[in-house]
Amino acid sequence: MAEDSGFTADIFRVAQEFRKRVNARDAQAAREIIRAYEVAFKGNQAQWNKLLKQIEGKTATRGQLVRIWRAERMDEQIRGALTRALRSAHITITDGQAAMLSNGTRQAGAMFDAALPPGIDRKVLGQIGLEWNAVPEDALAQIIGTMGDGSPIARTLATIPGNTAKGLESELIDGILRGLGPKQTARNVVNRYGLGLTRALTISRTEMLRSYRESSRAVYAGNKGLVKGYKRIATQDDRSCMACIAADGEFYSLGRPLPAHVNCRCITVPVTLTYKEMGLDVPEPPATVPRARDWFSKQPAGTQRAMMGKTRFEAWQ
Numbered sequence: 001m002a003e004d005s006g007f008t009a010d011i012f013r014v015a016q017e018f019r020k021r022v023n024a025r026d027a028q029a030a031r032e033i034i035r036a037y038e039v040a041f042k043g044n045q046a047q048w049n050k051l052l053k054q055i056e057g058k059t060a061t062r063g064q065l066v067r068i069w070r071a072e073r074m075d076e077q078i079r080g081a082l083t084r085a086l087r088s089a090h091i092t093i094t095d096g097q098a099a100m101l102s103n104g105t106r107q108a109g110a111m112f113d114a115a116l117p118p119g120i121d122r123k124v125l126g127q128i129g130l131e132w133n134a135v136p137e138d139a140l141a142q143i144i145g146t147m148g149d150g151s152p153i154a155r156t157l158a159t160i161p162g163n164t165a166k167g168l169e170s171e172l173i174d175g176i177l178r179g180l181g182p183k184q185t186a187r188n189v190v191n192r193y194g195l196g197l198t199r200a201l202t203i204s205r206t207e208m209l210r211s212y213r214e215s216s217r218a219v220y221a222g223n224k225g226l227v228k229g230y231k232r233i234a235t236q237d238d239r240s241c242m243a244c245i246a247a248d249g250e251f252y253s254l255g256r257p258l259p260a261h262v263n264c265r266c267i268t269v270p271v272t273l274t275y276k277e278m279g280l281d282v283p284e285p286p287a288t289v290p291r292a293r294d295w296f297s298k299q300p301a302g303t304q305r306a307m308m309g310k311t312r313f314e315a316w317q
Helices: 009-055 062-071 074-115 122-127 137-143 153-157 159-177 182-221 242-247 292-297 301-308 310-316
Strands: 227-233 251-253 267-272
Touching (some): 009 062, 009 159, 009 267, 074 122, 074 137, 137 182, 153 159, 182 227, 182 267, 301 310
């Protein structure tokens, strides 16, 4: 795909095929993490119910409630259950990162193949001195188990049990002191417990997709004689953020990781030499796939408003 072109039908088709694989792996990881959390939650539920029964209908000070919390060893119970769940989550995420590395390196080659004209493949290019270099996956292994800032995923996950236990203690005691009643307090506790799950799922998606994009970029960078840079392809659905929709098609140098937000679902495609630059006497491919901005402009007003928010939608209108 030349730098000044849009997305060809072949490039977009390959991108969508790999996106489906990525989404399937992301969903699999999410299911495994949720199951581990459910086990942890059920293990703690009996303790919460026991504590709530002890104090139901009674008047107590904050100090008394804290002593009951500690007597029931609630911190220990919560931390222990969540630590076990998050050890499982760590394995799930790192396994997912490894799978995404493989997907990313395969996608890079498939994307390049899709950018070539009919009848021309990497073997033909090699015969005219344009070699395609495969990047060994073990050279990318340092990505596995790390966050985008280079810190270990395990260390970040390890902060969740303690934060959750503190938050649950505050939620439960404050609820009782405010007279919310056992049922409402229990609901608030469940919601607070779920924040840790949300954090774990966010880490899973963000870091697995980063591994996927970075492995593709590494392959592109290993083929600077054929690839000039890469472009962003935003997901064309109503869950995409407007920043990604606006940046769809933006060009990036090979030395720059894709700017991405938490839970970003964008993927990348290579910007290759033009056919003329490759020494091929064939017409350049036309861009036949609409950009995400064009897709957005054709959506119903209700979809546009939901994606932009009322204020921005009205200003845009």
